[in-house]
Amino acid sequence: MKQVEIVMAVQTMQEYIDAHIYEEITLKQLSNVAGYSSWHASRIFKDIIGRSPFDYIRALRLSKAALVLRDDEYKIIDVALDYVFDTHEGFTRAFSKEFGLSPKKYSQNTPPIQLFMPERVFDTYREFHKGEMNMSENKVTKTVFVQIIERPARKVLLKRGIKAIGYFAYCEEVGSDVWSMLTSVKEAIYEPIGMWLPKHLITKGTSLYVQGVELPTDYNNAVPEGYDLIDLPPCKLMIFQGEAYNDDDFMDEIGEVWDHIEKFDPTIYGYNWAPEVAPRFQLAPMGYRGYIEARPVVSVN
Incomplete structure (x- = not known):
């Protein structure tokens, strides 16, 4: 068989x-x-x-x-x-x-608890057997939408890895259950996110990439063992959102948005990149809404 x-x-x-x-x-x-x-x-x-x-x-x-x-x-x-x-x-x-x-x-x-949120096994199997991303030479360029949002001062409950600089390495280091813990947090302002932390928020011996959920500044519920609760200041973020896609193709779509960001000049909107101001973050890839990623920016003086 x-x-x-x-x-x-x-x-x-x-x-x-x-x-x-x-x-x-x-x-x-x-x-x-x-x-x-x-x-x-x-x-x-x-x-x-x-x-x-x-x-x-x-x-x-x-x-x-x-x-x-x-x-x-x-x-x-x-x-x-x-x-x-x-x-x-x-x-x-x-x-x-x-x-x-x-x-x-x-x-x-309602403290944070470890929910059981299983992934579809064939989706996982397919990804691990997909090999290198196939980017067609005749690929049609897609639209990537850009907007500026402001985040207020907030806390973030996060789980650090060890050396991970991206999602798959992070999951190998900490397992795949972090998302289910973060999803259980009742006080969450927004949905859970994957984050690339600025240098000043990375503690010694921990990873660049983490997963977390943003919370109000007055959050005072339990902090699960192995998690950190840190403060984030107000910031501006440039949001990039790709077109809707077939869920099977999420790696291609992430690559599409990353290519767009790499070539993008934020000064046309009156901003500069500000990677040390706040975490860069990604939302869970969901085909119906397109891939979404946020990069911190500051206004051009």
Whole structure:
């Protein structure tokens, strides 16, 4: 059996789980959509994902339930039943084991927690087997939109790497769970971002590239172990946004925007690059909105 066929079968099971997360899901149902026996479907799922189908479903339901408890004022028992837990007690035990605190305590204080946000395994497989980016010589030049925004003084909760200067090296150093922790932060002003830090914000023995989430200056909730909370001053940022693209082509699209930025002259807008003023950052690549990256600038005197 080809590896790509196994990976596709596991992703098919992931997609079935997503579509039926509010319903009972049996191993028989998963094996049917995967096209293998129950034993084989369970084995390849755990081999690829690192969790059994049951553990995966439970962790995903608990993470989705945590977001409901974070953002809405539903009764715990109602959330438990929505996510296919039979009793309040069973949900509380499972939630406490997964996140280290009870759902009641979490809903009252909503500290950052490590959510389970699995990636689609075929998407990951495809990227690691894609090889060098293929940039066609006949590629049509695309539009990159540019605008200036102002960021107020703020804090940023971030996780540092070791030597990473980009996303993939960072994930190798710290793992791929940072984004799910940052996504759980209720007080976030904006969505999580990947950042290239100015020199003065890099502590000795840590990476240029980090991931973080921006927070109000009065943020006083918990700081997870291994994370830092730092202050950022007000700044101006030049935002570059590429055209919408097919999600499969995200590396090509990032390269397209980077090429544009490399050739771009900010003085036509009345600004100079200011890499030491604030972090350069990127939003998570999502095809429907185009690749988005921000570079700090200052007004030309």
